[in-house]
Amino acid sequence: MAGSATPRAAEPAAGESAGPSTDRGVGSGLVAVAYSGGRDSTALLHATTCSADQLGLRVVALHIHHGLSTQADGWVSHAQAQVDAWAARGLPVTLQVERLSGQPAAGESTEAWARAGRHAALRRMAEAAGADLLLLAHHRRDQAETFLLQALRGAGAAGLAAMPKRQWRHGLCWARPWLDQPRESVEAYLSAHRLEFIDDDSNTHTRFARNHLRQAVWPALLAQAPGAETALARAAEWAQQAVALQREMAEEDLARWSDDDGLRQAWAQALSPARALNALRAWLHREAGRAAPSTLVQRLMREAPLAGVGRWPFGAHEVHLYRGRLRVEAASTPRAVGSTSSGSSSPSAPMRRASSPLDFLPSFPSVACSAAPSTASGPTARADLDLSQPGRYPLPDWGGVLEVLLVAERGVAASRLSKVSLRPREGGERFQAHERGLPRALKKCWQSAGIAAPQRDGPLLYLGDTLLFAPGLGLDARCIDPDAQAPVALRWTRGPG
Numbered sequence: 316m317a318g319s320a321t322p323r324a325a326e327p328a329a330g331e332s333a334g335p336s337t338d339r340g341v342g343s344g345l346v347a348v349a350y351s352g353g354r355d356s357t358a359l360l361h362a363t364t365c366s367a368d369q370l371g372l373r374v375v376a377l378h379i380h381h382g383l384s385t386q387a388d389g390w391v392s393h394a395q396a397q398v399d400a401w402a403a404r405g406l407p408v409t410l411q412v413e414r415l416s417g418q419p420a421a422g423e424s425t426e427a428w429a430r431a432g433r434h435a436a437l438r439r440m441a442e443a444a445g446a447d448l449l450l451l452a453h454h455r456r457d458q459a460e461t462f463l464l465q466a467l468r469g470a471g472a473a474g475l476a477a478m479p480k481r482q483w484r485h486g487l488c489w490a491r492p493w494l495d496q497p498r499e500s501v502e503a504y505l506s507a508h509r510l511e512f513i514d515d516d517s518n519t520h521t522r523f524a525r526n527h528l529r530q531a532v533w534p535a536l537l538a539q540a541p542g543a544e545t546a547l548a549r550a551a552e553w554a555q556q557a558v559a560l561q562r563e564m565a566e567e568d569l570a571r572w573s574d575d576d577g578l579r580q581a582w583a584q585a586l587s588p589a590r591a592l593n594a595l596r597a598w599l600h601r602e603a604g605r606a607a608p609s610t611l612v613q614r615l616m617r618e619a620p621l622a623g624v625g626r627w628p629f630g631a632h633e634v635h636l637y638r639g640r641l642r643v644e645a646a647s648t649p650r651a652v653g654s655t656s657s658g659s660s661s662p663s664a665p666m667r668r669a670s671s672p673l674d675f676l677p678s679f680p681s682v683a684c685s686a687a688p689s690t691a692s693g694p695t696a697r698a699d700l701d702l703s704q705p706g707r708y709p710l711p712d713w714g715g716v717l718e719v720l721l722v723a724e725r726g727v728a729a730s731r732l733s734k735v736s737l738r739p740r741e742g743g744e745r746f747q748a749h750e751r752g753l754p755r756a757l758k759k760c761w762q763s764a765g766i767a768a769p770q771r772d773g774p775l776l777y778l779g780d781t782l783l784f785a786p787g788l789g790l791d792a793r794c795i796d797p798d799a800q801a802p803v804a805l806r807w808t809r810g811p812g
């Protein structure tokens with residue numbers, strides 16, 4: 316494309332080996348181009364139209380009027396005049412315009428609102444026109460900027476992957492044929508063809524992060540590191556490859572650990588922490604149709620593997636844990652905040668009725684199973700127990716089952732549990748919920764965690780004289796060993812073992 320009169324840039328769009336996707340788009344005989352009237356999309360529309368002419372295809376230019384700028388009507392007129400002029404010269408191009416209605420909600424960024432509205436409108440218009448290939452004029456600088464902006468927001472691999480070259484969404488292939496092209500090539504093409512374009516005043520408005528980056532940060536960066544654009548765009552490609560791998564891995568793991576009934580709770584124990592996290596994130600996305608906030612993902616990783624039942628808010632949805640499976644369901648009211656870790660049904664968890672408390676038991680793989688100590692003589696007596704092997708420990712005298720579960724983090728070394736004392740509550744005990752917190756009265760901890768009296772009903776576990784575990788609350792943070800080789804956690808469930 317650079318400086319040449321040949322509309323080479325459109326060739327990738329029409330003939331690039333994008334597999335059946337691109338072939339199908341061109342096969343419909345119609346190519347759609349998202350045309351703002353600005354520098355880049357003017358060049359792309361021209362190049363595509365010239366290529367289409369040679370290939371016997373038609374082009375529809377799609378222009379979105381965002382209703383944000385007082386100049387937007389003028390941009391529509393410019394776009395129409397440009398397309399009419401090319402059509403008058405016999406080029407196979409027409410224009411479609413759609414005006415967005417509404418405005419950003421309170422607190423919503425104008426840029427994000429405009430992007431979402433524009434994308435929805437482009438999709439509608441391409442579909443109505445009968446095109447299944449839509450070209451966007453992003454180039455390498457745009458890709459580098461997107462990577463940088465995502466990095467500054469602390470994005471993960473998916474965000475750093477920036478924009479894909481092509482992507483099928485709802486039967487439409489969104490393609491960016493110039494994503495590898497430097498901005499200078501687009502400029503050279505414009506001047507070689509003496510093309511006129513609109514200079515959008517919002518591009519000089521530093522209110523938007525991207526524009527600020529373009530005007531203030533980018534020139535300084537290029538002065539220091541001339542190869543920054545290429546390097547950042549390449550980094551985005553690495554991230555795309557990482558994301559593709561993550562997807563493949565998640566598909567494999569979810570095929571094994573999830574089905575129509577939800578995600579099996581044992582997924583977290585069965586997979587490595589990074590893989591379990593990846594599968595969870597993909598599953599939440601699949602179930603809710605949108606990415607889950609990382610706070611929720613982290614929380615589920617921490618709490619869901621150990622909870623008996625639970626609910627975690629997720630926007631208009633809730634993640635429910637019931638009978639060893641996680642499910643994403645529509646949020647119900649009143650909403651319970653947080654999860655419960657007891658195996659008994661709690662008043663705040665009105666899920667499907669369970670015929671017995673055992674129905675709430677998740678199906679963790681038990682590595683070992685040992686019986687209650689023969690010395691146990693009732694819930695009021697003290698007893699020692701060897702809990703150094705993961706597994707289920709039915710304690711009929713206490714009216715429930717203790718489980719030792721392998722966990723990825725926030726556990727205690729199993730080897731420390733060869734002599735654990737079981738004691739009834741005597742009053743005055745202090746429990747520490749968080750590593751950075753302080754020990755507080757056990758009763759207060761139960762109250763603030765919303766643990767109802769029946770769920771507290773079980774043995775307190777001690778290592779020597781140090782409180783190790785309390786029913787409904789889990790491990791005392793003072794016993795958690797961040798460097799434990801095979802960390803385990805404990806869970807108490809009332810009901811017959």
Ligand SMILES: Nc1ncnc2c1ncn2[C@@H]1O[C@H](COP(=O)(O)OP(=O)(O)OP(=O)(O)O)[C@@H](O)[C@H]1O
Pocket residue numbers: 348349350351352353354355356357377378379380381433450451452453
């Ligand atoms: N109002 C619009 N109508 C149709 N397509 C648009 C519109 N705004 C942007 N696009 C499409 O999205 C691409 C990226 O837009 P963006 O505003 O991020 O970049 P840009 O560098 O300002 O692009 P341009 O120079 O083409 O306006 C554009 O090149 C164009 O293909």
